[in-house]
Amino acid sequence: MAKILQRALDGVLTAAQTRAVETGIDVIGDIAIVKLDDSVKDQGPAVGNAILESMKNVRVVFDQEGGIEGDFRLRKLRHIAGEGRTLTTHRENQLRFTVDVERCYFSPRLSTERLRIADVVQPGELVLNMFAGVGPYSNTISRRKRVKVYSNELNATAFELHARNNRLNKVEDLTVMFGEDAMDLQKSIDVKFDRILMPHPSASDRFLPVAAEMAKPGGRIHYYRQVSGYDLQEAENELSREVRAILGHAPTFRMRKVREIGPRFLELAADIQLAS
Numbered sequence: 406m407a408k409i410l411q412r413a414l415d416g417v418l419t420a421a422q423t424r425a426v427e428t429g430i431d432v433i434g435d436i437a438i439v440k441l442d443d444s445v446k447d448q449g450p451a452v453g454n455a456i457l458e459s460m461k462n463v464r465v466v467f468d469q470e471g472g473i474e475g476d477f478r479l480r481k482l483r484h485i486a487g488e489g490r491t492l493t494t495h496r497e498n499q500l501r502f503t504v505d506v507e508r509c510y511f512s513p514r515l516s517t518e519r520l521r522i523a524d525v526v527q528p529g530e531l532v533l534n535m536f537a538g539v540g541p542y543s544n545t546i547s548r549r550k551r552v553k554v555y556s557n558e559l560n561a562t563a564f565e566l567h568a569r570n571n572r573l574n575k576v577e578d579l580t581v582m583f584g585e586d587a588m589d590l591q592k593s594i595d596v597k598f599d600r601i602l603m604p605h606p607s608a609s610d611r612f613l614p615v616a617a618e619m620a621k622p623g624g625r626i627h628y629y630r631q632v633s634g635y636d637l638q639e640a641e642n643e644l645s646r647e648v649r650a651i652l653g654h655a656p657t658f659r660m661r662k663v664r665e666i667g668p669r670f671l672e673l674a675a676d677i678q679l680a681s
Protein backbone atom coordinates (compact mmCIF):
# COMPACT_ATOMS: atom_id res chain seq x y z
CA MET A 406 0.00 0.00 0.00
CA ALA A 407 2.82 2.41 0.96
CA LYS A 408 4.38 2.31 -2.52
CA ILE A 409 1.05 2.89 -4.28
CA LEU A 410 0.23 5.80 -1.95
CA GLN A 411 3.71 7.25 -2.47
CA ARG A 412 3.21 7.10 -6.23
CA ALA A 413 -0.23 8.70 -5.98
CA LEU A 414 1.14 11.52 -3.83
CA ASP A 415 4.20 12.07 -6.01
CA GLY A 416 4.00 15.64 -7.31
CA VAL A 417 1.41 16.59 -4.68
CA LEU A 418 3.60 16.41 -1.56
CA THR A 419 7.32 16.21 -0.83
CA ALA A 420 8.75 12.83 0.26
CA ALA A 421 8.85 13.95 3.90
CA GLN A 422 5.25 15.18 3.79
CA THR A 423 4.16 11.87 2.21
CA ARG A 424 5.87 9.93 5.01
CA ALA A 425 4.03 12.05 7.60
CA VAL A 426 0.67 11.30 5.91
CA GLU A 427 1.49 7.56 5.80
CA THR A 428 2.45 7.23 9.45
CA GLY A 429 -0.43 9.38 10.69
CA ILE A 430 -3.19 7.69 8.68
CA ASP A 431 -5.95 5.80 10.55
CA VAL A 432 -8.24 3.59 8.51
CA ILE A 433 -11.52 2.81 10.27
CA GLY A 434 -13.75 0.60 8.12
CA ASP A 435 -13.81 2.34 4.73
CA ILE A 436 -12.96 5.77 6.16
CA ALA A 437 -9.38 7.11 6.15
CA ILE A 438 -8.39 9.89 8.55
CA VAL A 439 -5.19 11.85 7.96
CA LYS A 440 -3.64 14.66 9.95
CA LEU A 441 -2.40 17.24 7.49
CA ASP A 442 0.29 19.64 8.57
CA ASP A 443 -0.61 23.35 8.27
CA SER A 444 1.82 23.69 5.35
CA VAL A 445 -0.23 21.23 3.22
CA LYS A 446 -3.76 22.05 4.43
CA ASP A 447 -4.77 23.52 1.07
CA GLN A 448 -3.67 20.31 -0.68
CA GLY A 449 -6.39 18.41 1.23
CA PRO A 450 -8.57 17.36 -1.74
CA ALA A 451 -5.50 16.29 -3.78
CA VAL A 452 -4.23 14.17 -0.86
CA GLY A 453 -7.72 12.75 -0.28
CA ASN A 454 -8.12 11.78 -3.93
CA ALA A 455 -4.66 10.17 -3.99
CA ILE A 456 -5.70 8.06 -0.98
CA LEU A 457 -8.97 7.05 -2.67
CA GLU A 458 -7.01 6.07 -5.77
CA SER A 459 -4.37 4.03 -3.96
CA MET A 460 -6.41 2.40 -1.18
CA LYS A 461 -9.23 0.55 -2.85
CA ASN A 462 -11.01 -0.25 0.44
CA VAL A 463 -11.34 3.48 1.28
CA ARG A 464 -14.45 5.43 0.25
CA VAL A 465 -14.22 8.54 2.46
CA VAL A 466 -11.26 10.69 3.54
CA PHE A 467 -11.15 13.22 6.37
CA ASP A 468 -8.45 15.52 7.64
CA GLN A 469 -8.36 15.54 11.45
CA GLU A 470 -7.94 19.06 12.79
CA GLY A 471 -6.23 19.12 16.17
CA GLY A 472 -6.10 16.33 18.73
CA ILE A 473 -8.72 14.04 20.20
CA GLU A 474 -10.65 16.33 22.51
CA GLY A 475 -13.11 16.60 25.37
CA ASP A 476 -14.62 14.08 27.77
CA PHE A 477 -15.96 11.98 24.89
CA ARG A 478 -12.54 12.00 23.14
CA LEU A 479 -13.79 13.17 19.73
CA ARG A 480 -11.97 14.17 16.54
CA LYS A 481 -12.77 17.38 14.67
CA LEU A 482 -12.92 16.30 11.03
CA ARG A 483 -12.76 18.14 7.71
CA HIS A 484 -14.09 16.21 4.74
CA ILE A 485 -11.51 16.19 1.91
CA ALA A 486 -12.59 13.44 -0.50
CA GLY A 487 -15.12 10.72 -1.26
CA GLU A 488 -18.59 10.12 0.13
CA GLY A 489 -19.97 12.51 2.74
CA ARG A 490 -20.60 10.24 5.71
CA THR A 491 -19.08 9.48 9.10
CA LEU A 492 -20.62 6.04 9.75
CA THR A 493 -18.71 2.87 8.86
CA THR A 494 -18.19 -0.73 9.97
CA HIS A 495 -14.68 -1.71 11.01
CA ARG A 496 -13.40 -5.30 11.15
CA GLU A 497 -10.97 -6.22 13.89
CA ASN A 498 -9.98 -9.57 15.45
CA GLN A 499 -12.83 -11.35 13.62
CA LEU A 500 -15.38 -8.91 15.08
CA ARG A 501 -17.27 -6.00 13.52
CA PHE A 502 -17.77 -2.55 15.01
CA THR A 503 -20.07 0.07 13.58
CA VAL A 504 -18.50 3.43 14.37
CA ASP A 505 -19.42 7.06 13.79
CA VAL A 506 -15.90 8.43 13.45
CA GLU A 507 -16.97 11.99 14.30
CA ARG A 508 -19.36 11.34 17.20
CA CYS A 509 -17.56 8.44 18.95
CA TYR A 510 -14.05 7.53 19.99
CA PHE A 511 -12.45 4.64 18.14
CA SER A 512 -8.80 3.82 17.48
CA PRO A 513 -7.81 0.98 15.14
CA ARG A 514 -4.34 1.13 16.74
CA LEU A 515 -5.52 -0.63 19.91
CA SER A 516 -6.56 -3.95 18.36
CA THR A 517 -3.55 -5.81 19.80
CA GLU A 518 -4.15 -4.34 23.25
CA ARG A 519 -7.74 -5.56 23.16
CA LEU A 520 -6.56 -9.08 22.33
CA ARG A 521 -3.99 -8.90 25.10
CA ILE A 522 -6.66 -8.08 27.67
CA ALA A 523 -9.09 -10.70 26.35
CA ASP A 524 -6.29 -13.29 26.60
CA VAL A 525 -5.77 -12.76 30.34
CA VAL A 526 -9.48 -12.97 31.24
CA GLN A 527 -10.23 -16.28 32.97
CA PRO A 528 -13.40 -18.35 32.46
CA GLY A 529 -16.17 -17.38 34.87
CA GLU A 530 -14.81 -13.90 35.66
CA LEU A 531 -17.21 -10.98 36.04
CA VAL A 532 -15.82 -7.99 34.13
CA LEU A 533 -16.66 -4.26 34.24
CA ASN A 534 -15.62 -1.83 31.48
CA MET A 535 -16.12 1.70 32.86
CA PHE A 536 -15.40 3.49 29.53
CA ALA A 537 -16.63 1.20 26.78
CA GLY A 538 -17.00 3.42 23.67
CA VAL A 539 -18.66 1.42 20.87
CA GLY A 540 -17.66 -1.80 22.63
CA PRO A 541 -14.33 -3.03 21.17
CA TYR A 542 -12.80 -4.23 24.47
CA SER A 543 -16.09 -5.55 25.87
CA ASN A 544 -17.13 -7.45 22.75
CA THR A 545 -13.63 -8.90 22.24
CA ILE A 546 -13.62 -10.26 25.80
CA SER A 547 -17.18 -11.68 25.69
CA ARG A 548 -16.74 -13.20 22.29
CA ARG A 549 -13.39 -14.88 23.01
CA LYS A 550 -13.93 -15.92 26.62
CA ARG A 551 -17.77 -16.21 26.82
CA VAL A 552 -17.79 -14.22 30.07
CA LYS A 553 -20.31 -11.58 31.14
CA VAL A 554 -19.16 -7.97 30.73
CA TYR A 555 -20.89 -4.99 32.37
CA SER A 556 -20.20 -2.25 29.84
CA ASN A 557 -20.64 1.46 30.55
CA GLU A 558 -20.51 4.45 28.17
CA LEU A 559 -21.76 8.00 28.78
CA ASN A 560 -21.77 9.23 25.16
CA ALA A 561 -25.31 8.42 23.91
CA THR A 562 -24.20 7.89 20.27
CA ALA A 563 -21.42 5.50 21.28
CA PHE A 564 -23.84 3.72 23.67
CA GLU A 565 -26.36 3.16 20.82
CA LEU A 566 -23.65 1.83 18.49
CA HIS A 567 -22.28 -0.40 21.27
CA ALA A 568 -25.76 -1.94 21.65
CA ARG A 569 -25.82 -2.49 17.87
CA ASN A 570 -22.33 -4.02 17.92
CA ASN A 571 -23.38 -6.45 20.69
CA ARG A 572 -25.94 -7.83 18.23
CA LEU A 573 -23.52 -7.74 15.29
CA ASN A 574 -20.98 -9.74 17.30
CA LYS A 575 -23.59 -12.03 18.87
CA VAL A 576 -22.73 -11.13 22.46
CA GLU A 577 -25.90 -9.32 23.51
CA ASP A 578 -26.66 -12.10 26.05
CA LEU A 579 -23.23 -11.61 27.60
CA THR A 580 -23.29 -7.80 27.74
CA VAL A 581 -25.04 -5.71 30.39
CA MET A 582 -25.19 -2.09 29.20
CA PHE A 583 -25.04 1.08 31.33
CA GLY A 584 -25.06 4.66 30.03
CA GLU A 585 -23.91 6.49 33.13
CA ASP A 586 -21.23 8.76 34.40
CA ALA A 587 -18.70 6.18 35.63
CA MET A 588 -18.39 8.19 38.83
CA ASP A 589 -21.97 7.16 39.73
CA LEU A 590 -21.82 3.48 38.74
CA GLN A 591 -21.95 2.25 42.31
CA LYS A 592 -25.47 3.68 42.59
CA SER A 593 -26.79 1.23 39.98
CA ILE A 594 -24.42 -1.74 40.27
CA ASP A 595 -24.02 -3.49 43.58
CA VAL A 596 -22.04 -6.53 42.48
CA LYS A 597 -18.24 -6.67 42.77
CA PHE A 598 -15.97 -7.49 39.83
CA ASP A 599 -13.02 -9.79 39.23
CA ARG A 600 -11.64 -7.44 36.61
CA ILE A 601 -12.22 -3.76 35.78
CA LEU A 602 -11.11 -1.97 32.60
CA MET A 603 -10.40 1.77 32.64
CA PRO A 604 -9.59 2.61 28.99
CA HIS A 605 -9.85 6.41 29.38
CA PRO A 606 -6.18 7.41 29.61
CA SER A 607 -6.69 11.19 29.67
CA ALA A 608 -8.92 11.15 32.78
CA SER A 609 -8.93 7.72 34.44
CA ASP A 610 -7.14 9.01 37.57
CA ARG A 611 -10.36 10.62 38.87
CA PHE A 612 -12.17 7.28 38.66
CA LEU A 613 -9.57 4.94 40.15
CA PRO A 614 -11.02 5.12 43.71
CA VAL A 615 -14.44 4.09 42.30
CA ALA A 616 -12.86 1.15 40.47
CA ALA A 617 -11.01 0.05 43.61
CA GLU A 618 -14.32 0.00 45.52
CA MET A 619 -16.13 -1.93 42.80
CA ALA A 620 -13.48 -4.66 42.57
CA LYS A 621 -13.52 -7.87 44.59
CA PRO A 622 -10.65 -8.44 47.07
CA GLY A 623 -7.80 -9.73 44.91
CA GLY A 624 -9.48 -8.21 41.83
CA ARG A 625 -7.59 -6.74 38.91
CA ILE A 626 -7.80 -3.26 37.41
CA HIS A 627 -6.40 -2.34 33.98
CA TYR A 628 -5.60 1.32 34.48
CA TYR A 629 -4.72 3.19 31.25
CA ARG A 630 -3.01 6.52 31.58
CA GLN A 631 -1.27 9.18 29.50
CA VAL A 632 2.04 9.96 31.18
CA SER A 633 4.82 12.37 30.32
CA GLY A 634 8.46 11.51 30.80
CA TYR A 635 11.84 11.82 29.11
CA ASP A 636 11.91 8.04 28.75
CA LEU A 637 9.90 4.95 29.64
CA GLN A 638 11.55 4.63 33.06
CA GLU A 639 10.62 8.18 34.04
CA ALA A 640 7.04 7.72 32.78
CA GLU A 641 6.73 4.46 34.75
CA ASN A 642 8.03 6.12 37.91
CA GLU A 643 5.45 8.87 37.46
CA LEU A 644 2.61 6.37 36.97
CA SER A 645 3.74 4.31 39.92
CA ARG A 646 3.72 7.41 42.18
CA GLU A 647 0.26 8.32 40.91
CA VAL A 648 -1.26 4.87 41.59
CA ARG A 649 0.18 4.77 45.11
CA ALA A 650 -0.99 8.32 45.88
CA ILE A 651 -4.56 7.69 44.67
CA LEU A 652 -5.02 4.29 46.34
CA GLY A 653 -3.16 5.31 49.52
CA HIS A 654 -1.13 2.09 49.47
CA ALA A 655 1.12 0.16 47.12
CA PRO A 656 -0.84 -2.60 45.37
CA THR A 657 0.87 -5.25 43.26
CA PHE A 658 1.08 -3.98 39.72
CA ARG A 659 2.96 -4.29 36.47
CA MET A 660 3.30 -1.51 33.93
CA ARG A 661 3.44 -1.67 30.17
CA LYS A 662 3.83 0.79 27.34
CA VAL A 663 0.71 0.72 25.16
CA ARG A 664 1.82 3.32 22.59
CA GLU A 665 3.60 6.61 22.01
CA ILE A 666 1.20 9.52 21.73
CA GLY A 667 3.61 12.42 21.30
CA PRO A 668 7.10 13.64 22.05
CA ARG A 669 7.87 12.57 25.65
CA PHE A 670 4.26 11.49 26.05
CA LEU A 671 3.30 7.84 26.41
CA GLU A 672 0.18 5.80 27.00
CA LEU A 673 0.94 3.27 29.71
CA ALA A 674 -1.17 0.58 31.32
CA ALA A 675 -0.84 -0.40 34.96
CA ASP A 676 -2.26 -3.89 35.51
CA ILE A 677 -3.13 -3.65 39.19
CA GLN A 678 -3.91 -6.57 41.49
CA LEU A 679 -5.66 -5.55 44.71
CA ALA A 680 -4.92 -7.26 48.01
CA SER A 681 -7.03 -10.35 48.78
Ligand SMILES: C[S@@+](CC[C@H](N)C(=O)[O-])C[C@H]1O[C@@H](n2cnc3c(N)ncnc32)[C@H](O)[C@@H]1O
Nearest residue numbers: 476477510536537538558559560586587604605
Ligand atom coordinates in the same frame (compact mmCIF):
# COMPACT_ATOMS: atom_id res chain seq x y z
C1 LIG B 1 -10.52 6.83 25.20
S1 LIG B 1 -12.22 6.42 24.94
C2 LIG B 1 -12.15 4.63 24.95
C3 LIG B 1 -13.37 3.98 24.37
C4 LIG B 1 -13.23 2.46 24.12
N1 LIG B 1 -12.83 1.77 25.31
C5 LIG B 1 -12.29 2.19 22.98
O1 LIG B 1 -11.18 1.72 23.20
O2 LIG B 1 -12.67 2.44 21.83
C6 LIG B 1 -12.96 6.81 26.50
C7 LIG B 1 -14.46 6.65 26.51
O3 LIG B 1 -14.98 7.01 27.80
C8 LIG B 1 -16.20 7.72 27.64
N2 LIG B 1 -16.39 8.54 28.84
C9 LIG B 1 -15.78 9.72 29.13
N3 LIG B 1 -16.15 10.15 30.36
C10 LIG B 1 -16.99 9.21 30.85
C11 LIG B 1 -17.66 9.08 32.08
N4 LIG B 1 -17.56 10.01 33.04
N5 LIG B 1 -18.43 8.00 32.29
C12 LIG B 1 -18.54 7.04 31.31
N6 LIG B 1 -17.93 7.11 30.12
C13 LIG B 1 -17.15 8.18 29.89
C14 LIG B 1 -16.00 8.52 26.35
O4 LIG B 1 -17.20 8.89 25.75
C15 LIG B 1 -15.19 7.53 25.50
O5 LIG B 1 -16.03 6.72 24.71
